[in-house]
Amino acid sequence: MSDRIPTQIPDLTLRFATEADVGIILAFIKELAEYERLSHEVTADEDTLRASLFGGRRVAEVLIADLRTAPVGFALFFHNFSTFLGRPGIYLEDLYVKPSMRGQGIGTALLSFLGRLTRERGCGRLEWAVLDWNEPAITFYRNLGAQPLDDWTVFRVAGPALHALADRV
Amino acid sequence: MSDRIPTQIPDLTLRFATEADVGIILAFIKELAEYERLSHEVTADEDTLRASLFGGRRVAEVLIADLRTAPVGFALFFHNFSTFLGRPGIYLEDLYVKPSMRGQGIGTALLSFLGRLTRERGCGRLEWAVLDWNEPAITFYRNLGAQPLDDWTVFRVAGPALHALADRV
Numbered sequence: 556m557s558d559r560i561p562t563q564i565p566d567l568t569l570r571f572a573t574e575a576d577v578g579i580i581l582a583f584i585k586e587l588a589e590y591e592r593l594s595h596e597v598t599a600d601e602d603t604l605r606a607s608l609f610g611g612r613r614v615a616e617v618l619i620a621d622l623r624t625a626p627v628g629f630a631l632f633f634h635n636f637s638t639f640l641g642r643p644g645i646y647l648e649d650l651y652v653k654p655s656m657r658g659q660g661i662g663t664a665l666l667s668f669l670g671r672l673t674r675e676r677g678c679g680r681l682e683w684a685v686l687d688w689n690e691p692a693i694t695f696y697r698n699l700g701a702q703p704l705d706d707w708t709v710f711r712v713a714g715p716a717l718h719a720l721a722d723r724v
Numbered sequence: 725m726s727d728r729i730p731t732q733i734p735d736l737t738l739r740f741a742t743e744a745d746v747g748i749i750l751a752f753i754k755e756l757a758e759y760e761r762l763s764h765e766v767t768a769d770e771d772t773l774r775a776s777l778f779g780g781r782r783v784a785e786v787l788i789a790d791l792r793t794a795p796v797g798f799a800l801f802f803h804n805f806s807t808f809l810g811r812p813g814i815y816l817e818d819l820y821v822k823p824s825m826r827g828q829g830i831g832t833a834l835l836s837f838l839g840r841l842t843r844e845r846g847c848g849r850l851e852w853a854v855l856d857w858n859e860p861a862i863t864f865y866r867n868l869g870a871q872p873l874d875d876w877t878v879f880r881v882a883g884p885a886l887h888a889l890a891d892r893v
Contacts, residue, residue, distance in 0.1 A: 563893050584807045599810025607811050614812045615805040633805050636784040638753045638818045641768025642776050643783045649807045663892065670881065670890035680882040681889070687875050699892075700885030704878045706856050712839065713849040716869030720850070721839035723868075724732050724832065 559621075562664040569668055572617035572629070574609040577601045580617055583629045587651040591686055615648065618668065620661050628652035630665045640679040645669060647683035666699060684709070728790075731833040738837055741786035741798070743778040746770050749786055752798045756820040760855055784817065787837065789830050797821035799834045809848040814838060816852035835868060853878070 559568040572580060581601055588597045607614050620628040628651055635646040647669060652661045666681075673681045685692050685703075693703075712720055728737040741749060750770055757766045776783050789797040797820055804815040816838060821830045835850075842850045854861050854872075862872075881889055 581810075584810075588808060593808065596808045599806075599808060603810030607805060614803050631805070631807055633803070634783050635804065635815065636776060636800070636802050636817055637768075638800055639757060639762065639765045639768060641750075641753075641772030646804065648805055660893075667889055667891075667893040670886055670892070673881075673886060674890050680880055681886060682878055682880045684873075684876045684878050687877055693879075696879050699881070699889055701879040701881045702885075704853075704880055707853045707878060708856055709851055709853050709873045709876060709878070710862075710865050710870040711849055711851045711873055712842075712868070712870045716871075717839055717842060717850060720836055720868055721843050722836075723839070724829075724836040 560668060562668075564660050564664060566623050567627075567659075567661060567664060568621050569618050569664065570621065572608070572619050574605060576617065576619055576626070577605050577608070579619070579626045580604060580608070580629060580631070583626075583651050584631075584649065586653070587649055590651075590654075591689075618665060620652070620665055622656065622661075627656040628661050628665060630669060632669060634676075634678070635682070637679055642677060642679055644678045644680035644682060645673045645676070647681065650683065662695065663699065729837060731789075731829075731837075733829050733833060735792050736796075736828075736830060736833060737790050738787050738833065739790065741777070741788050743774060745786065745788055745795070746774050746777070748788070748795045749773060749777070749798060749800070752795075752820050753800075753818065755822070756818055759820075759823075760858075787834060789821070789834055791825065791830075796825040797830050797834060799838060801838060803845075803847070804851065806848055811846060811848055813847045813849035813851060814842045814845070816850065819852065831864065832868065 559570050588594045615631055615633040618630040619626050631649040632645050632647045634643045636643050669681055728739050757763045784800055784802040787799040788795050800818040801814050801816045803812045805812050
């Protein structure tokens with residue numbers, strides 16, 4: 556496998572996922588959803604992931620962390636855009652490290668690489684969302700210098716409400 | 725101007741912005757920032773906006789609402805990605821209607837069109853963030869069927885903290 560990105564952790568490398576990784580990406584998404592107690596929200600399958608991540612119009616990118624040749628974690632991200640900065644940012648949708656592999660700096664290695672990518676691509680910010688009960692993650696993120704945007708709330712329209720909105724005018 | 729999208733409001737049409745609209749887009753961004761009491765965060769200028777919105781790699785799209793030929797509001801959005809759904813969504817970064825033009829359904833027309841676009845592009849969700857003190861906006865969004873994601877908080881790394889994170893590993 557080419558284009559392995561070295562880290563300071565022995566035997567740990569990062570790489571951009573390819574279509575051959577769709578199975579492990581879906582497995583990681585399901586493991587993360589289980590940890591977040593949101594398994595009921597997962598409807599993704601290999602076909603939808605393959606189309607979105609490796610089809611004609613790629614909407615997100617995936618980093619895989621390998622310990623030797625075994626995938627132990629991943630980060631899925633895309634570009635957002637700040638009107639105030641007038642330039643794009645990086646939004647980290649999912650960050651996951653297998654439970655048995657935590658505490659070794661694998662999550663930090665993934666986030667630090669994303670920080671470098673944010674800078675190299677001329678983006679102004681690296682952002683992500685955290686569940687409010689997930690104290691271990693919040694402590695981890697604060698220790699890396701991240702700040703919570705406590706005065707903002709995300710709103711969502713989906714399902715029947717989306718159809719009602721779409722058909723309104 | 726071609727490709728005008730009709731609305732149910734007399735004389736109001738929507739259209740996708742072109743490079744000629746960079747000046748009005750920046751003016752709207754600054755008016756919105758002033759309303760949000762965040763003018764100090766605005767560093768965007770016409771050059772950065774032009775490069776991001778109309779350059780080689782377009783990271784966001786802009787809808788303009790015209791009353792006859794006068795721009796009265798805008799919506800800036802991009803595609804995000806839900807790993808749980810395995811497909812993209814639409815994220816609305818900015819929605820703005822000039823204060824003197826509010827209460828006539830212009831914001832609803834913009835959001836309803838975005839709802840149709842979300843559906844037509846095979847996306848699962850339309851999302852955006854609201855400042856917690858902005859009660860008029862929150863009431864407006866709730867009345868359109870949007871639900872707050874109250875148990876999530878967005879974290880951000882930017883500025884010196886971003887460099888420290890990038891240089892960590």
